[in-house]
Amino acid sequence: MAEPSNKTILLMDMEGSGGRRDSEQAVIHRMLYAVLHETLSAAAIEPTEYRSEDRGDGVFVLVDPSVPKPSLLRALLTTTPERLVSTNRLAAEGARIRLRIVVHTGEVALDEFGAVGADLTHAFRLLEATALRKQLARASEPSVLCVSDAVYRGVVGHAHPGVRPEHFHPLAADSKEGASLTAWYHDSSRQHIRTAETEHSTDATTTSAPAPAPVPVPALHTHTGNFFFGTASIAGDSVAGDKHIGTGAPARRRGAEGSGQ
Numbered sequence: 668m669a670e671p672s673n674k675t676i677l678l679m680d681m682e683g684s685g686g687r688r689d690s691e692q693a694v695i696h697r698m699l700y701a702v703l704h705e706t707l708s709a710a711a712i713e714p715t716e717y718r719s720e721d722r723g724d725g726v727f728v729l730v731d732p733s734v735p736k737p738s739l740l741r742a743l744l745t746t747t748p749e750r751l752v753s754t755n756r757l758a759a760e761g762a763r764i765r766l767r768i769v770v771h772t773g774e775v776a777l778d779e780f781g782a783v784g785a786d787l788t789h790a791f792r793l794l795e796a797t798a799l800r801k802q803l804a805r806a807s808e809p810s811v812l813c814v815s816d817a818v819y820r821g822v823v824g825h826a827h828p829g830v831r832p833e834h835f836h837p838l839a840a841d842s843k844e845g846a847s848l849t850a851w852y853h854d855s856s857r858q859h860i861r862t863a864e865t866e867h868s869t870d871a872t873t874t875s876a877p878a879p880a881p882v883p884v885p886a887l888h889t890h891t892g893n894f895f896f897g898t899a900s901i902a903g904d905s906v907a908g909d910k911h912i913g914t915g916a917p918a919r920r921r922g923a924e925g926s927g928q
Contacts, residue, residue, distance in 0.1 A: 680725035796840030
């Protein structure tokens with residue numbers, strides 16, 4: 668049994684290729700490989716550093732781990748769509764291509780029949796996911812790039828030059844085994860703010876800005892002594908001891924002034 672080794676897994680699949688005529692399929696097949704080779708060249712990947720297998724309507728490539736993943740992602744984000752746009756502009760309507768692209772990393776074994784491994788199966792589950800097909804169908808670009816959660820955490824999330832994590836958005840893909848696979852697709856038309864960071868920021872704001880203490884409202888109370896507010900008319904009386912003369916309205920006004928209102 669062949670022993671596995673670590674590889675970068677690159678998958679490309681053409682949208683709607685099964686409905687094309689044979690003559691059209693021959694054309695788009697050549698176009699697919701022209702886009703692939705130009706992408707690999709832009710990433711400075713030598714022919715000795717990768718191995719490809721044809722899938723009829725697509726291709727999968729195993730890249731040596733010595734090749735930096737950021738350089739491959741940059742090429743897929745720039746060279747691939749640019750090449751597709753220029754190629755489709757010159758092609759007939761039936762020979763234009765749009766691509767779903769997946770990048771994963773993991774252990775792959777090679778034998779006389781080809782490549783095998785759970786990580787390779789994981790990558791193909793992402794490629795065939797209904798959610799990814801829908802993203803390509805609604806995209807204005809001729810390709811959509813999807814990276815596995817492992818690639819997102821190990822490469823994309825570190826914001827290498829030309830790779831902006833805020834342009835990657837979560838995607839849930841159902842597998843045949845019943846488990847939901849987490850992946851991230853690229854869409855530069857909007858930005859993604861990670862939920863965990865948002866919650867942490869909210870909590871920090873709440874902690875650093877405590878609610879102000881309530882302003883005490885002074886109660887009205889009775890004072891001793893010979894003084895009064897308002898006016899009074901006293902005739903034939905001697906004021907002595909605790910005696911208060913006035914009206915209710917001025918007393919309420921004094922209470923309001925004491926409370927700062």
